[in-house]
Amino acid sequence: MFEPIRLIGEAALRALARLGQATLFIVQVIAGIPPLLRRFSLVITQLYEVGVLSIAIIAVSALAVGMVLGLQMFYTLRDFGSEQILGQVVALSLVRELGPVLTGLLFAGRAGSALTAEIGLMKATEQLSSMEMMAVDPIKRVVAPRFLAGILSMPLLAAMFSAVGIIGGYLVGVGMLGVDSGAFWSLMQANVDFYDDILNGMIKSLVFGIIITWIAVFEGYDAKPTAEGVSRATMRTVVHSAFAVLAFDFILTALMFGGS
Amino acid sequence: MSSNVLLTIKGLHFSYGRRAIADGIDIEVERGKITTIMGPSGTGKTTLLRMIGGQVAPHRGDIVFDGESIPALGKAQLLETRKSMGLLFQASALFTGLSVYDNVAFPIREHTKLSERMVRHLVLSKLEAVGLRGAAELMPAELSGGMARRVALARAVALDPRLMMYDEPFVGQDPITMGVITRLIKLLNDSLGLTSIIVSHDVHEVMAISDYVYLISAGKVIASGTPQQLQQSDSPWAQQFLRAEPDGPVSFQYPALDYKKDLFGLAKS
Numbered sequence: 001m002f003e004p005i006r007l008i009g010e011a012a013l014r015a016l017a018r019l020g021q022a023t024l025f026i027v028q029v030i031a032g033i034p035p036l037l038r039r040f041s042l043v044i045t046q047l048y049e050v051g052v053l054s055i056a057i058i059a060v061s062a063l064a065v066g067m068v069l070g071l072q073m074f075y076t077l078r079d080f081g082s083e084q085i086l087g088q089v090v091a092l093s094l095v096r097e098l099g100p101v102l103t104g105l106l107f108a109g110r111a112g113s114a115l116t117a118e119i120g121l122m123k124a125t126e127q128l129s130s131m132e133m134m135a136v137d138p139i140k141r142v143v144a145p146r147f148l149a150g151i152l153s154m155p156l157l158a159a160m161f162s163a164v165g166i167i168g169g170y171l172v173g174v175g176m177l178g179v180d181s182g183a184f185w186s187l188m189q190a191n192v193d194f195y196d197d198i199l200n201g202m203i204k205s206l207v208f209g210i211i212i213t214w215i216a217v218f219e220g221y222d223a224k225p226t227a228e229g230v231s232r233a234t235m236r237t238v239v240h241s242a243f244a245v246l247a248f249d250f251i252l253t254a255l256m257f258g259g260s
Numbered sequence: 261m262s263s264n265v266l267l268t269i270k271g272l273h274f275s276y277g278r279r280a281i282a283d284g285i286d287i288e289v290e291r292g293k294i295t296t297i298m299g300p301s302g303t304g305k306t307t308l309l310r311m312i313g314g315q316v317a318p319h320r321g322d323i324v325f326d327g328e329s330i331p332a333l334g335k336a337q338l339l340e341t342r343k344s345m346g347l348l349f350q351a352s353a354l355f356t357g358l359s360v361y362d363n364v365a366f367p368i369r370e371h372t373k374l375s376e377r378m379v380r381h382l383v384l385s386k387l388e389a390v391g392l393r394g395a396a397e398l399m400p401a402e403l404s405g406g407m408a409r410r411v412a413l414a415r416a417v418a419l420d421p422r423l424m425m426y427d428e429p430f431v432g433q434d435p436i437t438m439g440v441i442t443r444l445i446k447l448l449n450d451s452l453g454l455t456s457i458i459v460s461h462d463v464h465e466v467m468a469i470s471d472y473v474y475l476i477s478a479g480k481v482i483a484s485g486t487p488q489q490l491q492q493s494d495s496p497w498a499q500q501f502l503r504a505e506p507d508g509p510v511s512f513q514y515p516a517l518d519y520k521k522d523l524f525g526l527a528k529s
């Protein structure tokens with residue numbers, strides 16, 4: 001009868017212990033960031049791997065999402081005779097919610113999984129161990145540049161997602177469905193606030209970037225050094241990042257947009 | 261530090277769970293000599309090298325390298341001390357994302373501020389020493405296992421360490437490469453003034469170049485001496501190992517339950 005309660009307690013303790021490990025780990029990683037400023041080429045390489053290589057999937061998804069959004073919103077707004085505000089509606093949905101959240105989910109799948117797999121494989125093939133024996137700290141040399149690159153990439157990718165998504169909405173709304181182009185842009189300009197909307201969206205994407213990259217590098221570094229261990233760690237990165245993004249989105253939305 | 265001993269292992273104890281890996285091991289490694297540690301597969305030779313490198317902490321006992329107790333070092337001191345150690349891993353552990361050239365250049369670039377011209381000079385000379393200067397531009401995935409081992413060797417000696425450790429350097433090598441590596445270890449040891457520790461079970465190769473040999477089994481040193489002393493010793497352990505006999509005091513089996521009981525599941529519950 002007490003068995004289920006005991007199991008829940010045990011799982012909670014294990015989760016807490018893991019959170020503690022992950023926190024200790026990230027403190028070490030963060031300590032490794034300042035020295036990187038003197039060797040920024042390490043970060044640039046990772047910005048390419050983590051950020052630039054994610055651009056294609058982000059752009060294509062953003063265009064598709066923007067087009068569908070334009071289409072759906074148009075039909076709804078037309079019923080109220082207010083299709084001119086299409087630009088504003090599309091922009092607000094993208095900048096506040098869809099941009100950061102969908103970029104986060106895509107980023108976890110594209111960049112997060114790759115980070116975990118790469119670091120996990122380096123561990124499994126003793127590359128990290130041999131680095132240690134060469135008196136080089138793998139947390140500073142391998143993990144820190146990847147972590148920083150992930151954090152820097154996410155807001156930029158999310159901004160790009162929103163921009164491309166708006167273009168998608170424009171193509172459908174103005175190009176196909178005949179919304180007035182002037183109204184599309186001017187209403188958007190008038191009603192999207194830099195601080196309330198754009199900046200808050202950027203903060204969200206920055207928070208998501210930190211969480212996803214943190215999960216990804218920790219899972220990779222902590223992976224069992226076997227093929228199975230690395231594949232499990234990669235899976236966990238994607239699943240945990242997705243849940244974390246959705247949960248934090250709810251919290252941040254409530255904090256940022258709840259008061260107004 | 262006038263003492264002739266570079267590395268001393270005293271009363272070393274270590275175990276994974278209840279499985280004792282080191283159960284009171286004493287080893288001394290003399291400067292400039294090649295010391296070999298032999299033992300059956302799974303006795304903990306790799307673990308022993310990791311303890312010398314400070315990656316695994318012993319449960320009891322001490323490891324003194326050049327007057328410093330490895331287990332007592334802090335993280336920063338340990339990194340500093342490791343600069344004077346080289347370890348050739350059992351699985352070469354090359355960085356798969358870097359070319360052969362960049363792999364060998366890695367420790368040099370990390371620890372020195374030499375110009376790229378000097379780095380190039382050093383890297384090519386190390387690669388030349390292992391006969392792979394021509395392979396500098398290849399990626400690790402394009403190398404055979406034997407070539408990868410030699411590149412890893414060039415990388416391990418890139419910073420001219422004082423102590424060089426080889427974990428099973430001959431495994432998976434053809435007889436010619438084996439001979440090449442054997443001579444290479446001897447050559448590096450003598451020409452660079454290194455001290456070497458070899459972990460291996462290739463009796464013939466290592467007996468030819470070793471100055472001193474330790475046989476370990478079940479966490480204990482069971483015999484030691486110069487190769488000549490061991491060849492002539494009447495210890496049954498030594499004889500079984502050196503003649504590669506399957507049966508004798510050293511068991512080939514991982515400790516297990518009685519086979520018959522295991523088969524019929526009687527051991528359960």
Ligand SMILES: Nc1ncnc2c1ncn2[C@@H]1O[C@H](COP(=O)(O)OP(=O)(O)OP(=O)(O)O)[C@@H](O)[C@H]1O
Binds near residue numbers: 300302303308
């Ligand atoms: N991380 C670990 N956790 C638990 N047990 C381990 C771990 N690593 C190694 N072992 C056990 O320790 C023993 C010694 O391992 P080690 O790799 O040191 O052996 P070895 O002497 O190098 O063997 P080989 O000659 O086959 O390379 C093995 O029996 C192995 O089962």
Ligand SMILES: [Mg+2]
Binds near residue numbers: 307427
């Ligand atoms: Mg081994």
